[in-house]
Amino acid sequence: KCRLIACEEAWTIPEVAEELRQVARGPSQSADKLLVGGIYDADHDASGYGKMNFLEGLKDVEGQRLSQMDEFGVDMHLLTLTAPGVQMFDADTATELAALSNDRLAEICRKRPDRFAGLASFAPHSPKRAAKEIDRVMTDLKLNGLIVNGHTNGDYFDDPKFWPIFEAAEAHDATIYIHPRGPSDTLKGPLMDYAMDSAMWAYGVEVGTNMLRMMAGGVFDHFPKLRICVGHMGEMVPFFIWRINFMNSRAQKVGRAPKTQRSMEEYFRDNFVFTTSGVEDPLALRYAIDRMGIDNVIWAIDYPYQPMKPAVDFIENFECTDAERHALCHGNAERVFHIA
Ligand SMILES: COc1cc(C(=O)O)cc(C(=O)O)c1
Numbered sequence: 001k002c003r004l005i006a007c008e009e010a011w012t013i014p015e016v017a018e019e020l021r022q023v024a025r026g027p028s029q030s031a032d033k034l035l036v037g038g039i040y041d042a043d044h045d046a047s048g049y050g051k052m053n054f055l056e057g058l059k060d061v062e063g064q065r066l067s068q069m070d071e072f073g074v075d076m077h078l079l080t081l082t083a084p085g086v087q088m089f090d091a092d093t094a095t096e097l098a099a100l101s102n103d104r105l106a107e108i109c110r111k112r113p114d115r116f117a118g119l120a121s122f123a124p125h126s127p128k129r130a131a132k133e134i135d136r137v138m139t140d141l142k143l144n145g146l147i148v149n150g151h152t153n154g155d156y157f158d159d160p161k162f163w164p165i166f167e168a169a170e171a172h173d174a175t176i177y178i179h180p181r182g183p184s185d186t187l188k189g190p191l192m193d194y195a196m197d198s199a200m201w202a203y204g205v206e207v208g209t210n211m212l213r214m215m216a217g218g219v220f221d222h223f224p225k226l227r228i229c230v231g232h233m234g235e236m237v238p239f240f241i242w243r244i245n246f247m248n249s250r251a252q253k254v255g256r257a258p259k260t261q262r263s264m265e266e267y268f269r270d271n272f273v274f275t276t277s278g279v280e281d282p283l284a285l286r287y288a289i290d291r292m293g294i295d296n297v298i299w300a301i302d303y304p305y306q307p308m309k310p311a312v313d314f315i316e317n318f319e320c321t322d323a324e325r326h327a328l329c330h331g332n333a334e335r336v337f338h339i340a
């Protein structure tokens with residue numbers, strides 16, 4: 001029986017849920033308002049998320065979550081404050097609530113270190129205080145890395161204002177998990193119809209855009225040891241990497257894209273890992289492993305948004321060598337997220 005560590009497992013605390021309920025009732029025009037209204041303000045649900053009843057599963061750790069982990073043989077959940085995290089709040093509230101949820105998370109991990117590990121949140125829109133919180137969570141709270149959700153007020157991580165965050169993350173060897181959220185105001189245009197704003201499409205576009213801006217913007221030339229994790233089988237990038245590489249190197253040759261020390265494919269292979277969260281497709285997984293290397297692929301459920309049992313069945317039935325299985329199910333997670 002292979003140790004199973006699930007690495008994109010969503011969780012929240014009442015204080016963040018309450019603050020998001022206020023956002024749902026406020027003037028925000030963010031694409032996330034649909035989801036936030038549905039989950040945290042269900043009586044004003046315009047998205048259908050209220051009917052999916054995610055909130056219980058998000059708040060729960062040692063109840064349903066743990067009993068399902070026992071029932072289906074999941075050894076650990078790597079817990080992350082669910083999207084959009086603290087990023088819809090003003091910078092001060094975001095900074096405070098990130099620290100509060102990090103403290104709560106550290107308590108859970110201290111109480112059940114054999115079952116739970118955790119990624120710490122921070123407020124990207126207060127980069128200097130975020131860097132300080134990264135020092136605190138990695139040194140004092142001994143958490144396992146960092147979580148952030150896509151853009152912050154429409155800004156992406158190629159923007160040097162965020163780079164104190166990367167400096168702190170790199171210094172602590174803390175992997176930053178870039179999780180999706182709804183598309184930014186400049187991206188959302190035609191994506192708001194047919195539920196495309198959700199995990200079905202815009203989530204991948206939102207994270208993929210952030211990833212490409214970081215790689216093409218030379219972030220990894222400044223931070224060569226920075227490691228980013230993304231979910232959802234690499235947010236479409238593994239499938240498209242040949243074309244991304246070809247077109248970026250052509251653009252560099254004609255001066256349309258800045259020169260970078262390494263190629264897009266090298267940055268993706270060297271500075272990224274990705275999880276299988278919410279993509280339970282054996283063909284996609286086999287391609288991703290063969291194309292990007294087994295050391296870059298990590299199993300995840302995306303609980304409670306994805307049910308636990310199908311995700312376990314998916315990985316247990318996946319045809320692979322023993323070495324691949326160990327890497328996928330726990331080895332890579334232990335290395336990337338410092339899990340004993
Ligand atoms: C933050 O809310 C989420 C909702 C869903 C969904 O299935 O609607 C998926 C994810 C996700 O893919 O992580 C996140």
Ligand SMILES: [Mn+2]
Nearest residue numbers: 008010179302
């Ligand atoms: Mn998720």
